[in-house]
């Protein structure tokens with residue numbers, strides 16, 4: 001297919017295999033990525049309703065005690081959730 005003139009715009013990405021030698025002293029690119037993901041997953045925020053991971057661009061602040069039940073807008077009564085989870089799902 002790649003040799004067909006109509007598909008000359010296609011490119012084949014070469015996957016560069018890197019040695020997985022655990023005795024190497026320098027981190028290769030894959031190992032660096034693995035370490036970055038390992039470290040950041042420890043500290044990533046989770047939705048307090050469904051416990052799913054939350055992206056920083058998709059956060060909603062939820063009343064732990066609902067306003068209908070007298071919950072106030074103070075720091076101790078707030079929690080981060082997904083916007084969807086804060087739309088009545090828990091009620």
Ligand SMILES: [Zn+2]
Pocket residue numbers: 047048049050051052081082085
């Ligand atoms: Zn959620």
